[in-house]
Amino acid sequence: xxxxxxVGQDELVLRHRTVTxxxxxxxxxxxxxxxxxxxRARRKLAELLGVDGYPELGRVMEMRQTxxxxxxxxxxxxxxxxxxxxxxxxxxxxxxxxxxxxxxVIALHGHGQVDECRGxxxxxxxxxxxxxxxxxxxxxxxxxxxxxxxGALQDLAQHREGESLTYWRWGQQMTYTLxxxxxxxxxxLMGDTIEDxxxxxxxxxxxxxxxQFDAVGISWGGDLACxxxxxxxxxxxxxxxxxxxSFTAVFAQCGNAPAHCVPGxxxxxxxxxxxxxxxxxxxxxxxxxxxxxxxxxxSASFNETVPESFQRLRRIYAASGAPDGVSxxxxxxxxxxxxxxxxxxxLAKLTD
Numbered sequence: 526x527x528x529x530x531x532v533g534q535d536e537l538v539l540r541h542r543t544v545t546x547x548x549x550x551x552x553x554x555x556x557x558x559x560x561x562x563x564x565r566a567r568r569k570l571a572e573l574l575g576v577d578g579y580p581e582l583g584r585v586m587e588m589r590q591t592x593x594x595x596x597x598x599x600x601x602x603x604x605x606x607x608x609x610x611x612x613x614x615x616x617x618x619x620x621x622x623x624x625x626x627x628x629x630v631i632a633l634h635g636h637g638q639v640d641e642c643r644g645x646x647x648x649x650x651x652x653x654x655x656x657x658x659x660x661x662x663x664x665x666x667x668x669x670x671x672x673x674x675x676g677a678l679q680d681l682a683q684h685r686e687g688e689s690l691t692y693w694r695w696g697q698q699m700t701y702t703l704x705x706x707x708x709x710x711x712x713x714l715m716g717d718t719i720e721d722x723x724x725x726x727x728x729x730x731x732x733x734x735x736x737q738f739d740a741v742g743i744s745w746g747g748d749l750a751c752x753x754x755x756x757x758x759x760x761x762x763x764x765x766x767x768x769x770x771s772f773t774a775v776f777a778q779c780g781n782a783p784a785h786c787v788p789g790x791x792x793x794x795x796x797x798x799x800x801x802x803x804x805x806x807x808x809x810x811x812x813x814x815x816x817x818x819x820x821x822x823x824s825a826s827f828n829e830t831v832p833e834s835f836q837r838l839r840r841i842y843a844a845s846g847a848p849d850g851v852s853x854x855x856x857x858x859x860x861x862x863x864x865x866x867x868x869x870x871x872l873a874k875l876t877d
Contacts, residue, residue: 545773548793550562550794551795552566558844566793567755567756567802576719576756577720579756583724585602588600588602593658594658596619597618612670613670614669616669617661628735628739628761629733631753632656632657632660633672633742633747633749633750634672635653636744636782637651639657639670642658660868670725674703704784715752715784723756726757726760730759739872740764742766744768744826744861745782745785747765748768751769762808766863767811767827768800769796778828778829798837800851804850808851810854811868812826812827813856813859813860813861814855815858827855
């Protein structure tokens with residue numbers, strides 16, 4: 526039998542599209558008053574993500590500290606369980622006092638590593654543009670957690686012989702076993718990461734007396750910045766870079782890696798609804814003008830679904846009595862990257 530015998534693509538119909546279910550709990554469809562919609566939608570989101578309220582705070586150990594370019598950096602590690610510990614970095618201006626810091630920024634990196642946010646000499650410049658370090662230089666106390674699946678946490682089963690639970694590894698085959706293992710066991714990477722962020726928030730609140738938090742993130746971190754505060758009692762403002770467009774576009778058009786994936790979510794909510802669960806707390810969304818779909822852009826956060834998603838989000842904020850609580854910012858001639866000048870300017874207004 527010759528190879529030409531096989532059925533080829535030109536002999537098939539290949540226009541498949543998964544039928545998107547009706548989002549029954551979207552704000553526009555549910556027909557509920559905001560006061561009734563938010564708790565109901567929040568409960569459903571918690572169910573889909575696998576988030577169970579405030580998780581137990583693990584023991585946190587200070588590992589070491591250093592100073593660089595006007596910023597003190599303290600490396601800490603939290604014991605999540607007997608089988609898992611996770612790192613974070615506390616950044617603050619040299620000479621500042623933590624007990625005097627009543628607010629802190631939770632800085633959330635995207636697909637990459639924390640070293641791309643910290644201003645470490647010799648680390649390649651990428652789309653994060655050292656934003657956590659810039660925030661600390663500007664006077665903020667900043668917690669920069671390493672997120673599951675990245676950097677030192679790229680393989681959560683590294684110390685189990687013959688096993689692997691990996692997510693993001695530049696230059697290597699990425700089979701996303703951390704994600705698929707979670708799905709098989711009723712967990713999501715987003716939900717587990719949100720619980721980690723709630724633990725870090727609790728640690729800063731209990732140990733360092735921080736009362737209010739501002740969530741800042743880009744890309745995957747932007748998604749988390751919009752989603753983690755839904756379950757927080759302490760976040761007062763959000764700056765999210767490169768997020769909001771519909772889940773459908775993120776995967777079908779833009780080819781994003783699957784950290785954002787939440788099984789069954791489109792039957793209930795889309796990204797605008799999730800962001801709307803933060804209303805009326807202040808929320809600033811930021812895009813690069815050039816961050817659009819194309820063969821060389823796997824992020825493509827500024828896609829065709831963004832305008833409609835933003836209008837949906839504005840309707841939710843209007844219903845909350847805070848129509849000006851959400852804003853959209855676009856940096857001209859910018860791609861998928863943090864705009865630190867805009868970040869500092871907008872954050873100053875959000876926290877005023």
